[in-house]
Amino acid sequence: MDDLFAKPKPAAPKALSVTQLCRRIKNVVEIEVGELWIEGEVSNLKKQASGHWYFSLKDDGAQIQCAMFGARKRSGHEALEDGSLVRVFAEVSVYAGQGDLQARFEALKRKLHAEGLFDAERKKPIPKFPRVVGIITSDTGAAIRDILNVLGRRAPWVQPVLFPVRVQGKGAEFEIAKAIEKMGNPEKFGYPRCDVMIVGRGGGSIEDLWNFNEEVVARAIAACPIPIISAVGHEIDFTISDFVADLRAPTPSAAAELAVPDGEEL
Numbered sequence: 001m002d003d004l005f006a007k008p009k010p011a012a013p014k015a016l017s018v019t020q021l022c023r024r025i026k027n028v029v030e031i032e033v034g035e036l037w038i039e040g041e042v043s044n045l046k047k048q049a050s051g052h053w054y055f056s057l058k059d060d061g062a063q064i065q066c067a068m069f070g071a072r073k074r075s076g077h078e079a080l081e082d083g084s085l086v087r088v089f090a091e092v093s094v095y096a097g098q099g100d101l102q103a104r105f106e107a108l109k110r111k112l113h114a115e116g117l118f119d120a121e122r123k124k125p126i127p128k129f130p131r132v133v134g135i136i137t138s139d140t141g142a143a144i145r146d147i148l149n150v151l152g153r154r155a156p157w158v159q160p161v162l163f164p165v166r167v168q169g170k171g172a173e174f175e176i177a178k179a180i181e182k183m184g185n186p187e188k189f190g191y192p193r194c195d196v197m198i199v200g201r202g203g204g205s206i207e208d209l210w211n212f213n214e215e216v217v218a219r220a221i222a223a224c225p226i227p228i229i230s231a232v233g234h235e236i237d238f239t240i241s242d243f244v245a246d247l248r249a250p251t252p253s254a255a256a257e258l259a260v261p262d263g264e265e266l
Contacts, residue, residue, distance in 0.1 A: 014250040015101045019206075024236045026094040029237045040064075042084050047071070055080065057088070066090065069110065101206055105213055108240055112215075117222050124227040126258065130195035132159045133259050134226070139164035143202045143231070143252040150256035158260050161192055167201035173214035180217070184224035197224070198255045199241065200231030212239040221245055231255030 016024070040057030047053050053071040056063045066088070069079045079086055095102075112118065133151060133231040137143045140164060151160055163179040166172040176199070183197055199221065201209070211217065212232045221228050221244045230245035231252045242248040249255035 004028075012074040020236060021237060022094065023206075025224040025237075027236060027238050029092055029094050035091045037087055037089050039063075039085070039087045041051045042080055042086055043082055045080060045082050053077070053080065056152060057086075059240065077129075082152055105206075105240070108213065108215055108218070109243065110243065112218055112240065117218065118243045120188075122222075124189065126227050126229065126247055127195045128261065130158060130260060131195045132161060132192055133256075134183045134197035135160055135162045135196035136165055136176060136183065136197060136199045137162075137201055137252070138167045141167065141202055143200060146251075147198060147231075147256045150253050151260060154257065154264075155260035158262065159192070161194060163191075167202070168208055168211060173211040173217050176211060177214075177216045177220035179222050180228070182219040184226050194226055196259050197226050197228045198231055198249075198252070198259060199245070200229055200249070200252050200255060201233070202252065203234040209233050209239055216242075217241055218244045229255045 038057060040059050042061070042064075043058055043239065045053065045055040050068050051072060053068045055066050055068075055175065057066055059065075068074060068077065068080070071080075076086075076088075079201045084229060093106075135147055137147070142161065146159060151158055161183075163183055165175040165179050167176070180197070180199065183191055183194060184191045201212070203209075209232055212230075218240045221230070227246045229247045229249050230239070230241045231249040231254065232239045232241055233251075235250035238248075247258060249258050
């Protein structure tokens, strides 16, 4: 017979996979450290035929690995020689060794960053009191339920407008991009004009989230005249869409909270 008054057994602590840990470290480093000047001595300089240079920067206490992509096109590259003391401006990151997808992610991230698509100056402010909130996500996933629950609780006067799309699988990125284009130009396509849009999905592996790392989605977000909150995956997940969007939310529920005020606090 079960003892109804016995203390429940504590739940086993949730463990991260190696991939999740590496992604969390990478995200923390990129957000909290980001771009900065660093000084050190160059060693192990390797100039590849591809035009990319790889080297270490070291001092008496430590060393870090560095990569300079398209090195000969960059100002000051001629100062890089083994044994030289240099100051370089760099973006700090962590390479997690996730293969081809991670390499594609980093390549597109560098490309769009160089074009200025991540710049704070181009990001549009999120309206404080929206009346209409557009939602681009699956109509069957947990994300839409979470978003609608939060919107209904915090701001029941707000009108949610759902544009259902596939958020996973071959070609889903084109559906997402087309939905952003249509909701960004609503009069042209017969949709109500939204004050702000939420674009996202629930969590998953890097493969599951990959459609939000495609260039066509990033450019659709960048071109949209309506402010967009990106809400892809869980807190540890970062996609290209997050960097391009006007605001990044760690989860779909958090995106809804960022989109509308809490009516009870007004």
